Amino acid sequence: MRDVAVIGVGCTQFSEHWYTSFRNLFVEAGTLALEDAGVTGGEVDALYVGNMSAGRFVEQEHIGALIADYAGLATNHIPSTRVEAACASGGLAFRQAVIAVASGMEDVVVAAGVEKMTDVGTGVGVDTLAGAADREWEGFAGATFPGLYAMIANDYMHRYALTREQLAQVAVKNHENGAKNPIAQFRQQITIDTVLNSPMVADPLRLFDCSPITDGAAAVVVVPLERAREFTDTPVRVLASVQASDTIALHDRRDISTLDATVAAGRRALRQARLEHRDIDMLEVHDCFTIAEICAIEDLGFCAKGEAGRLTEEGVTALAGDLPVNTSGGLKACGHPVGATGIKQIYEIVTQIRGEAGKRQVDAEVGLAHNVGGTGATVVVHILGGC
Amino acid sequence: MRDVAVIGVGCTQFSEHWYTSFRNLFVEAGTLALEDAGVTGGEVDALYVGNMSAGRFVEQEHIGALIADYAGLATNHIPSTRVEAACASGGLAFRQAVIAVASGMEDVVVAAGVEKMTDVGTGVGVDTLAGAADREWEGFAGATFPGLYAMIANDYMHRYALTREQLAQVAVKNHENGAKNPIAQFRQQITIDTVLNSPMVADPLRLFDCSPITDGAAAVVVVPLERAREFTDTPVRVLASVQASDTIALHDRRDISTLDATVAAGRRALRQARLEHRDIDMLEVHDCFTIAEICAIEDLGFCAKGEAGRLTEEGVTALAGDLPVNTSGGLKACGHPVGATGIKQIYEIVTQIRGEAGKRQVDAEVGLAHNVGGTGATVVVHILGGC
């Protein structure tokens, strides 16, 4: 298998895009990525796109063909494939693009993610997102997506010494980072009180523990490492690409507040990259809820179970800390257009490794992206490094 | 890249499965395929599943994880990926499985397709299927999926000498084949008059020109060719795997009644397999409507434009003809559970090459599968041969 490198990245503003349609969101991100890579549309061999639920959000399936068409690539008849694993759809798209290049089948591949969520009302939105979990045996009983993570949080806080303030600090930190990110949906700083005084959504999770509803798209271009310097002076190498699954329903997990798929994917990724935890300089993890970031840091093995709250409180995961987590602002502050999130994580790590992250720049040569579908039924981990 | 072989196939009955849920349809097909391959669940490295619209048909996304879970593979944490390209979703799943094995990344991969369509009423069903075409600029105007193919048929019949009877003969032939296929949804023979006297759906297409609404699942197991004999004495080799895209909307095509994506994918597949048309012994083509089979035979290059109707009338494409087409009964008679269809085509070709097709057995060493998404915005072509 061939080594693979990222040569270009692009991302739309993450926000409520009232004036922009699904297809134009993708066109904007794709155009930015190709420009950044110095690649013309005619050079693109294949396209992979992550999208969770255009079928329900905009009543459109067949997303791969749609975006190839509006990107002006239809007459080249390139393969264009949509992949879906709920909130991990973007991570999957990146991984399939990496496999296509690694296999030798394709040379220049665009991996993209897109979601247009604000075209439906809150009720339909909540119901659509519940499709990421088990519709028949969780949703039927009245489980919402925040409700499932709330049950993780209650289990966790019952067993470990996580304080409500430590949990809130995850959101405070991610808003601090988001405030420094031009593409972030929320750019205002908040305090622990902002979180604690926000309305309860599903006990103990409040509104500011939850990532928002967002429209957005992101795209990256990958090529064989051996060809990367033809396009750019700052290629970023894909050191590991791993995907793992687990039970669709939270109630069937071995341990309610450990994501075994994160544990498995994290271990395999470090082995694939031949790296140890201390070699990783930054993390983009899947903080769809504050508790999810806590679990992610632990389940990836960066500290023992029960310690991530304290690390967060002590600032270890802040921009200036030893292990910056979610420098982009994470799903919480940067926003969470479901299918785009996994690609935005790659965008952020590449931007950091290249040293182009502006006010949120950290010292990073190697970064890890962690993208979760549902409550942990799919996890995708990528490790990227400069070269 | 490594050569890839199919070592096992399985398929549920195609019908209206009132008593079976989405997830159990997959479990049945997957179990049959693993049994056929002599593979245990624990040996499976990865899973790809094609599904068009579980989001709207059963309000469930995150299909990859769901089926890995109910197949009993969740605790192995294998990657399980859903791909979607409307009616070509199954063909895409097979192709991604082939790429994963060819790349060297995985050894034993299950490719499956599943669709549960009868849980919603006709109106919702029609609307959901319209999501395979351009929702904003075709569906908005009142275009249905049969309506789009009807416009292809009208354009075709205006330009070429295709008679209404020749078109009906496609359905008659496919019902003859379906009558000999134990898994087929329709096993009764019909006459040209049956087609011509059936209700008009979208002029000139009548009910018997259209494939039905179907529930079903199919699965196949692929491994590296070099390991195939560990599992089976009758491996079937993947000689070509090609995917092509085109504009999402029919009105944007270069030629309304030529599927350029079929032309491109067919040519590339023959080149990849280093074969010529005369080397192909049988075709499974995407006859979602009778006109689609006519276009497919021509666009794949098996005869000139305008001649497929006459070939059909003369029996060339019948079981006993020189080029049997849709020995399974095709989408028309075997049924069309959208995401499963592309995998069922592989199932049929493997069954024929192995000589296990019973009353519908033809003399075939090499077969070609042709799976279409929408009105031709995605086309996947596979060529399989004995070894």
Next chain:
Amino acid sequence: MSVSRFWRKIPQRYNLIGTQCTTCGRYFYPPRSLCPDCRRSGTIVEHQFRGEGTIVTYTVIRTASDLFEHTTPYVLAIVRLDEGPNLTAQVVCRPEEARIGMRVKSVFRRIAADGESGVIHYGTKFVPAE
């Protein structure tokens, strides 16, 4: 269709406003923000189509989705606008009147009433112009 999805395209749907790539001159309806021929080097501007064209192909829809069920049968066609691009639209005529090659012109009409969202969708249909 959700209210915001419909509302976003009102100028395009009501007044046949598409786009043109001024680099190569090609017209687009439905509108495109990227020219497939010129891609990033193309300049895209809005363009109002005259609304005259020819039927490329058509059908008569007898079975429709819930939104259109009460209006069956209706004539649906691919219309080639004189400026170049093709679009899909209904033609207001009797089924037996429609034919390939027929000249048509655009009219502003009610397309469908969405019972669920309570919104009436208006847009462009075509009528015979011969």
Next chain:
Amino acid sequence: MSVSRFWRKIPQRYNLIGTQCTTCGRYFYPPRSLCPDCRRSGTIVEHQFRGEGTIVTYTVIRTASDLFEHTTPYVLAIVRLDEGPNLTAQVVCRPEEARIGMRVKSVFRRIAADGESGVIHYGTKFVPAE
């Protein structure tokens, strides 16, 4: 939820009927047709659960989907049945009453009324049993 999807699981939802793998003895609720441990060598039979169990974790849902919006706030829990498997269900009690480790037993209740399909969904909830 469509009528047929609901109707298909009535015995399971109304009477807590799941399955058991008689090869290894493991119980499944929600029901499974394939045992993850024994796979094809496992024999699966129906099993009616007694309906007694313990709250593993819970939450109070304050914002729900349209179907459940009028019943908020409600307690949702993962309940471990005494026979082994965990399931997700509502617990009929005041939000402040619920706690991890609480013993509960099943009751047959209305779950939701689906305005769109006109169907009332019944199924299993739990009540405190202490």
